[in-house]
Amino acid sequence: MKRVLSQSDFDRFAARSPAIARHRMIAVSVTAPSAEPFELPAAVATALARPFRRIVVFSGAGMSADSGIPTFRSGNNGLWKEFDPQDLATPEAWRRDKETVWGWYEWRRGLVSKAQPNPGHVAVAQLQREFGASVVTQNVDDLHERAGVTRVIHLHGSLFAARCFACDEPHELGMPQAEAHRRLMPPRCARCDDHVRPGVVWFGESLPEEAVRQASTLMRQCDLLLVVGTSGVVHPAAGMVNLVPRGAPVIEINPQAGQRSSRIDHSLQTTAAIGLPAVLRRLRAPA
Ligand code: OAD
Numbered sequence: 001m002k003r004v005l006s007q008s009d010f011d012r013f014a015a016r017s018p019a020i021a022r023h024r025m026i027a028v029s030v031t032a033p034s035a036e037p038f039e040l041p042a043a044v045a046t047a048l049a050r051p052f053r054r055i056v057v058f059s060g061a062g063m064s065a066d067s068g069i070p071t072f073r074s075g076n077n078g079l080w081k082e083f084d085p086q087d088l089a090t091p092e093a094w095r096r097d098k099e100t101v102w103g104w105y106e107w108r109r110g111l112v113s114k115a116q117p118n119p120g121h122v123a124v125a126q127l128q129r130e131f132g133a134s135v136v137t138q139n140v141d142d143l144h145e146r147a148g149v150t151r152v153i154h155l156h157g158s159l160f161a162a163r164c165f166a167c168d169e170p171h172e173l174g175m176p177q178a179e180a181h182r183r184l185m186p187p188r189c190a191r192c193d194d195h196v197r198p199g200v201v202w203f204g205e206s207l208p209e210e211a212v213r214q215a216s217t218l219m220r221q222c223d224l225l226l227v228v229g230t231s232g233v234v235h236p237a238a239g240m241v242n243l244v245p246r247g248a249p250v251i252e253i254n255p256q257a258g259q260r261s262s263r264i265d266h267s268l269q270t271t272a273a274i275g276l277p278a279v280l281r282r283l284r285a286p287a
Contacts, residue, residue, distance in 0.1 A: 038275065038278040040278055040279070041268075043266060044282075047249040047251070047265065047266060048224075048279065048286060049282075049286045049287070050286065052224040053132070055127060055131050055134070055225075056134050056136060056225050056226070057127065057134070057228060058136050058137070058225060058226065058228065058230070059138065059229055060231065061230070062228065062229020062272060063137070063144075063272045064115070064118070066119070067143055069111060069115055070111075073231050074256060083104070087100065087101075088100070091205065094165065097183075098165075098186055099185055100183050101197075101198070102186040102197075105159060105200070106176055106177045108140075109160070109173070109176040112141040112143070117146050118143075120228065121272075122147050122148075123279070123280045124149060124276060125147040127279075128148075130280075130283075130284070135153065137153065138156050138234070141158075142158065155201070155237045155240075156200055156201045156237070157199045157208065158199050159199065159200065162196050162197065162199050163199055164194050164197070165189075165195050165196070167189060167191055169189050169190065171189060171190070171196040212236070215240060219240050219241070219243035219244050221245075222248055223248045224248060225248060225249070226251055226252075226253065226276070227241060227254075227260075227261075227264065228253045228276065229253065230260070231258075231260065232260035238260075241261045250265050251266045251279070252264045252267045253268045
């Protein structure tokens with residue numbers, strides 16, 4: 001059952017919720033898992049045995065799961081199993097109880113700040129350096145950037161780009177308040193004195209126009225799409241896969257089998273930390 005956060009809940013949450021306690025433990029003990037040898041199925045190896053000029057990596061929460069960041073919908077510890085998005089990820093939730101919302105995002109910013117990029121992120125950075133790959137993500141963390149990707153298109157915003165709720169003025173955040181399992185008063189905007197909100201896209205809001213424009217162009221032009229760690233249920237981001245031209249292979253990397261999009265040609269049922277290095281190895285030695 002989904003929990004509705006109340007003021008007192010927030011203070012006692014870590015003790016009362018095994019899932020949250022687990023998230024915290026993972027966050028402090030994060031080590032990048034080493035990439036195991038993984039043999040690509042013959043059909044995928046064949047599909048990758050040609051040069052590509054416009055590779056796009058399209059990532060979701062599963063991309064960072066190997067870094068200890070909880071996803072939203074997978075396994076037993078998906079965030080939306082524990083929390084109700086209506087209480088945390090809508091403009092209405094903010095208007096009702098901004099302290100609860102701000103505290104929850106500060107807690108998540110703390111988790112991300114303690115985590116390290118995993119071998120999947122590192123492989124994506126190498127795909128960019130060696131093959132010019134572009135990265136479009138639904139993730140609000142900064143692990144692609146910290147692995148060395150120079151330009152990441154964030155369709156759902158960023159935990160690190162807070163801005164004023166009223167006037168959109170950007171606000172520079174200090175150290176994350178990582179132990180924030182409690183309500184926290186958000187800072188005030190230096191320009192208009194309204195409250196600063198998390199820089200993420202909430203349900204019912206539009207995606208950032210420029211990011212959508214750039215991502216759509218990349219998808220339309222791409223000749224290989226790698227879809228990593230997304231359940232493919234949140235639109236419009238999920239529909240981007242359908243922009244990829246026929247003839248360009250679309251390869252999914254996700255440990256959970258599922259019919260996420262008819263446009264997916266091949267599914268690698270493995271984690272980002274294992275599947276992406278395997279794809280990179282194949283692209284380096286296509287013969
Ligand atoms: P989800 O949590 O919906 O899906 C995560 C996917 O990652 C699932 O399909 C898992 O099977 C897969 N997965 C789990 N561990 C993995 C691993 N180690 N390697 C690869 N894949 C793994 O996350 P998203 O699809 O990103 O939106 O969710 C989309 C949006 O819904 C999010 O951006 C967020 C959420 O509500 C907003 O906050 C606006």
